[in-house]
Amino acid sequence: MVTIAMLTGFILILMGLYGALTNHNILRMIVSFSVANTGVNIVLVAVGYIHGRTAPILNEAVPAAEAAARIIDPVPQALVLTAIVIGLGITTLMLAYAYKLYEMKGSLDISKFSELKW
Template identity: 60%
Template sequence: MEYIIISIGFALVLLGLYGIMYMRNLMRIIIAFTLFNTGINIVMVSIGYIRNASAPILDAIPAAGTTPNIVDPVPQALVLTAIVIGLGVTALMLTYVVKLHQDKKSLDINNFKDLKW
């Protein structure tokens, strides 16, 4: 099961990279970036998975010295941070696309050559 999840994560990373390179439309490039982001998040969560363990929410305080059968909470907390940062980055990218579209009335990346050498 965990191998399926981590494969999906890696596949999304590759798909995102391909989309970032291949797509011409700026909005599609942003969607590819979010796919990349989601793929990495899925990989991080699946790294914290412990076989046959449950979610890190406890019913009672564990007795001293015993470890409850839960998955690792640390990668999950990390992913929570990563999702929020990803949201901020996506919002900023969308803003710049809006500004670029106001300037050139186009979303095709080939029409923006000001910084090309």
């Protein structure tokens, strides 16, 4: 279970990086970065999973007294919640910059932007 989730996450990271490095369209690069970001989140959540345990929410099924033996690690989940929100912020910023670049050159092709190329 953990292996499958981690493998999926790693494959998503590689796919995303491949897309970001080979595509010429800026929007496609942004989508690729989002895919890689999702992969990182999946790997992080998978690290916190412990076989045969349940979500870190206390209720009738998980009384507070035996919580430590019944729940998975809540820390990676809290971390990933933060990571998702920050990832969304980064995606938004990338989209805003892409819009400005399009406004400037009338094109989203990365090879048209050669000012900083050496």
